[in-house]
Amino acid sequence: MESKTFPIEVDQNTLGKQAWIEKAMQMRRSEWTEAKPLSIFCGTYNVNAKKPSEDLKTWLMPVKDRFPDVYCLGFQEVVDLNAQSLLVDHNVSKDWEEHIQGTMLKGNIPMHKGYVLKKSIHLVGLLMHVYVKKSLSTYVRTVEAEVCGVGILGVGGNKGAVSVRMNIYDTSLCFINSHLAAHKKNVQGRNSDFHNICKRTRFKTLRQEEQIGDHNYTFWIGDLNYRLTSTDLTEVYREIEEKNIGALLRVDQLMIERAEKRAFGDFQEGDITFMPTYKYETGTDRYDRREDKKKRFPAWCDRIQWKVDTKVKGTSAKLVFYKRAELKMSDHKPVMAWFNVVAQMVIKKKKAEILQDITRQFDAWENNQIPQVALDRSHLNFANVRFDRPQTELVVVENIGKSVAEYYFASGAGDGSQEATPNWLTVEPRTGYIPPGHKIGLKITVHVAAKAAGSLNMGLDKLQSMLIFRLKCGRQDELGKDYYISISGSYLRSSFGCSLAYLVRNPMPVRSVGPTTKVNPESVLTLPKELWRLADYIYRKGIDEEDLFLTSGDQKEVAEIRECLDTGREFGNFGVHSMAEAFIEFLVNLSEPIFPMKLVNELRSDENLNDFCKQAFLRLTPIHYNAFVYVLSFLREVLIHRTSNKLTPVKIIPLFARCIFHYNPSAAEKLQNMRQKPYILLNHYLTDDTLVKSPIENGTRRAN
Numbered sequence: 096m097e098s099k100t101f102p103i104e105v106d107q108n109t110l111g112k113q114a115w116i117e118k119a120m121q122m123r124r125s126e127w128t129e130a131k132p133l134s135i136f137c138g139t140y141n142v143n144a145k146k147p148s149e150d151l152k153t154w155l156m157p158v159k160d161r162f163p164d165v166y167c168l169g170f171q172e173v174v175d176l177n178a179q180s181l182l183v184d185h186n187v188s189k190d191w192e193e194h195i196q197g198t199m200l201k202g203n204i205p206m207h208k209g210y211v212l213k214k215s216i217h218l219v220g221l222l223m224h225v226y227v228k229k230s231l232s233t234y235v236r237t238v239e240a241e242v243c244g245v246g247i248l249g250v251g252g253n254k255g256a257v258s259v260r261m262n263i264y265d266t267s268l269c270f271i272n273s274h275l276a277a278h279k280k281n282v283q284g285r286n287s288d289f290h291n292i293c294k295r296t297r298f299k300t301l302r303q304e305e306q307i308g309d310h311n312y313t314f315w316i317g318d319l320n321y322r323l324t325s326t327d328l329t330e331v332y333r334e335i336e337e338k339n340i341g342a343l344l345r346v347d348q349l350m351i352e353r354a355e356k357r358a359f360g361d362f363q364e365g366d367i368t369f370m371p372t373y374k375y376e377t378g379t380d381r382y383d384r385r386e387d388k389k390k391r392f393p394a395w396c397d398r399i400q401w402k403v404d405t406k407v408k409g410t411s412a413k414l415v416f417y418k419r420a421e422l423k424m425s426d427h428k429p430v431m432a433w434f435n436v437v438a439q440m441v442i443k444k445k446k447a448e449i450l451q452d453i454t455r456q457f458d459a460w461e462n463n464q465i466p467q468v469a470l471d472r473s474h475l476n477f478a479n480v481r482f483d484r485p486q487t488e489l490v491v492v493e494n495i496g497k498s499v500a501e502y503y504f505a506s507g508a509g510d511g512s513q514e515a516t517p518n519w520l521t522v523e524p525r526t527g528y529i530p531p532g533h534k535i536g537l538k539i540t541v542h543v544a545a546k547a548a549g550s551l552n553m554g555l556d557k558l559q560s561m562l563i564f565r566l567k568c569g570r571q572d573e574l575g576k577d578y579y580i581s582i583s584g585s586y587l588r589s590s591f592g593c594s595l596a597y598l599v600r601n602p603m604p605v606r607s608v609g610p611t612t613k614v615n616p617e618s619v620l621t622l623p624k625e626l627w628r629l630a631d632y633i634y635r636k637g638i639d640e641e642d643l644f645l646t647s648g649d650q651k652e653v654a655e656i657r658e659c660l661d662t663g664r665e666f667g668n669f670g671v672h673s674m675a676e677a678f679i680e681f682l683v684n685l686s687e688p689i690f691p692m693k694l695v696n697e698l699r700s701d702e703n704l705n706d707f708c709k710q711a712f713l714r715l716t717p718i719h720y721n722a723f724v725y726v727l728s729f730l731r732e733v734l735i736h737r738t739s740n741k742l743t744p745v746k747i748i749p750l751f752a753r754c755i756f757h758y759n760p761s762a763a764e765k766l767q768n769m770r771q772k773p774y775i776l777l778n779h780y781l782t783d784d785t786l787v788k789s790p791i792e793n794g795t796r797r798a799n
Contacts, residue, residue, distance in 0.1 A: 115457065116450070116457060119453045120446075120449065121406075121407070121408055124407070124408045125408065125409065126445060126449055127441060128265070128409065128440065128446075129439065129442060130409060130437050130438075131264050131439065132436075132437065132438075133264075133266075133436050133438040134163040134164045134165070134433065134435050135165045135167065135312075135314070135433070135434045136155075136165065136167065136434075137167045138154060138155065138168045138169065138316070138429060138431045139272065139317050139397050139398070139429065139431075140154070140168075140425070140430075141171040141274075141318040141373075141396070141397060141425060142425045142427075143425040143427065144175045144220075145377075145424045145425055147190055147191050147194035148194075148424060149423065149424040151195065151198040151422070153420045154420035154422060154431060155195070155198055155199070155431075157418070157431060158433070162209070162228075163433060164227065164228050164263075165225065165226065165228075165231075166210065166226040166227075167223070167225050168226075169222070169223045169270075169272030169316045169317055170191065170272070171220055171272070171317060171318040172220045172318075173191065173222045174187060175220075187222060188215045188222055192224060195224065209229060211232045212224060212225070213226065213238055213261065214259045216240040216241075216242065216259055217257065218243075218244065219244075219255075220274060221256065221272055221273070222257070222272075223257045223258075223259060223270065227263070231263060236262045237260070237262045238261040239298040239300060240259045240260075241298055242256070242257050242258075243256045243257075243258070243291070243292050243295050243296050245275075245287075245292060245295075247745075247746060254274050254288060255288075255292065256271050256273035256292045256317070257271075257272050258270065258271045258296050258298075258307065260298045260305065260310060263438055264438045264439060264441075265438075265439055265441040266311045266312070266410075266438035266439050267305075267309070267310040267312070268311070268313075268314070269307055269309075269310035269314070271292070271296075271313070271316070273288070273292060273316075273317040273318075275317070275319050275320045277320050279322040279392065282321070285319065285321060286352060290358070293306070293307050310404065311403070311404045311410050312403055312412060312436055313362075313401060314399070314400075314401045314434075315362060315400045315401070316398070316430075317397070317398070319349060319397075319398050320396050321347065321348040321396065322348055322392060322396070323343060323346045323347060323392050323393070323394050324346040324348060324351070325343075328390060331392055332382070335370060335371070340369075340370070343371070344367060347394075349395070349398060362400040363400060364400045365417030365432060366417065367395060368417075369418050369419040370393075371395050372395055372396060372397040372419055372427055372428040372430060373394050373395075373397065373426065373427050373428075375423075375425075375427070375428065376426070377423070377424070377425065378423050379423060380421060396427065397427055397429070399417065401414075403436075407439075409437060410436075410439075412434050412437075413436075414432060415435055416432065416433050417431075417432045418430070419431070466494070466498050466499070466566045467494070467495050467496030467498075467500070468492050468493060468494050468502070468529065468566065468578070469493050471490060471492075472490060472580075473578070473580055474580070475539060475580065475582050475583075477541040477558060477583070477584030477585075478584065478585055479587055480543055480558060480587065481543075481587050481589065481657075481658075482543055482548055482587075482589035482661075482684075483542070483591065483680075483684075484654065485540050486540065486541050487538055487540040487541075488538075488539050488540075489536045489538060489539075490537040491536055491537075492529060492534065494532060494533055496531060497531050499528050499529065499530055499531065500528065500529040501527070501567040502528075502564060502566050503525060503526040503565055504516070504525050504526075504563060504565070505563045505565040505577070516560060516562065517547070518544075518546050518547050519541055519543045519544075519547040519551075520540070520560055520582060521539075521540045521542065522537060522538070522562065523538045523540075539562070539582070541584055543558075543586060543592070544684070545591070545685075545686060547592070548589060548591060548592025548684070548686070549597075551586045552588045552593055552597070552605065553597070558582070558584030558586055559582065559583050560582040561579060561581055561582065562579070562582065563577050563580075564577070565577050565578075587661070588605050588661065590605045590660050590681070591680065591681060591684045592686060593605065593686060594685065594686045595623060595685060598623035599619055599622065599623055600619050602618045602619075603663070604660070604662055604663035605660075606662045622721050622725055623722070625660045625681060626682075627725075628660060628666070629656075629681060630729045632671075632674050633671060633674050634732065638732065638733060638736050638740065639739035639740055640672070640739075640740055641740055641741050642740070642741060643675055643740045643742060644675045644678075644679065644733075644742070644747060644751075645742075645747075646672045646675075647672065647676060648672040648673030648675065648677070649672075652670055652673035653673050653676050655667070655669070656674060656677040657680075660681075679754055682726070682755065683753060683754055688755060688757035689723050689754075690715065690723050690755050691756075692757065692773070694711055695756055695758075695772050695773050698776060704775070704776075705779070705783065705785070708776065708779055708780060709786070723755070726751075726755060730751060731781060734781065744781050748774050748777050749774065751777060752773040752777050756773045756777075758771075
């Protein structure tokens, strides 16, 4: 007797046909999978830059004669986290691999025979090894690893994460080993690191790009650096001496942040029954209370957390134990956890049969339907659109028929083809299915960024377009009924997204002149007035500000600064970090870079760098030359004040390579540790006194 699957209840936001079929397949998952038990050991250890020496047996083999199917071992601070470490490729992975194997041999488990090192991944002080039993090795597929630096300038490898994903049987596992921002008061920094790692970690598998949250089981280990909120060190030590763990956990930052969903909100952690793992006197079991050392509050910096994708039927994880090992080589104690999880192996023949059955039922159900929809409006007007300030309107589409309505946005060619809307206009979702009696909201957004701003400022384009919402009919993708949504709007012209040539030929604020206004050649500026106003404000009011350009500004202030530049209004009392961010955004959003990457790429490794830099000056147009010299002079002036603003060439070069050259390094280039051509070139311009000697006002025309 065949199983009846359709029609099924689905969420109104589930629009794609494939999503419907996948939901039906999940309902019958137990029919085409076989459960497989899997044991996983996770361990984390901040080794405080100590070389491997201590016997790791009590950490790696805490239960006699029991060995997991998978070992995930994460280390932090395998090297000193100094500036030199960021620039040098340390070969520490092999040392630790050999030491781990030695420990296992002593425990009568020959690692090289019983286990296979499936992946080793390293980023500055972070190292992670993932071992799998040899007997399971043939069931391991799609092993991928990624690194994500979130330290200096938001990308440095002194803090960050290394991650590994794999499939065992047909279950996906993800392991993350991270070292988050330090210092007791920097809770927001740690939260931000967590979200950046989640956002920026992408695994390129055979089928698609996957994020951390796309796996059946996720294990997050490492020195997360969350501390205790207590300010009474004497009281903390009293609670430790009395073994009052509960009182200390009530002021644990990670538990607070996780409960408030500010970080790790979807993760679980086992009951903590062990004492804080940091900070100890190296070589002892004593917390570091020495008078000649900086006073550190003990804390559970070293943690292991996990989460399970409960949307997949049959997934479950049981924590067997969560404890620490009493090793002494570091000022941290290592932590370990053992999990028993349920993996699933697909029975391919049975899955194909059920998929065929479900697809046939869906097709039969779909063929009996005739789509009918109603739109709540057909014209949208976006008034006073500003640069980089998205405006979104909602068009509600209701399925008033008795069948599933499949739609897409079509071109006006009449051939059923689909094309992209103008680069300032987006629609979400562009395609989908609407169940009978349900409504969906089409989010239509106008967002003018750098690519579109130039043509709008010049009057070559307008905020006008026509969207065609088209229904499909039947199973042969026949063209269905069209619904038209007209788009119009007005754009408030901005200096952001313009070219240098356009800006120097307009002595008046951009907003006050039309795109066809004739310019008196005598009024042409040497330098865009907007660039001068931004640099002048920073120079006068904040050149000594600590972490200038590295600290984010207030986004509302940045928008107000842009408005002042575009209208000619005087600046208010804006924060210097907001002005610095506006300075960066102005340069990044120029329609072409001050210094073209084509010229940068001509630099050869065997070429005299000084000669190349001098010749490159001569090849710039006068407008680009003036802007380049001005920005260089300004940055050199900023570096003169490094004692107060704590800036160095190494800190600002990656940021201003993006501003000056519009250089966006690939993932592979990010690992070159300041050896990229744009970084080499900019460093020379900033540090060689024979190339740029003019003060920041030299050769410019002041704007009022």
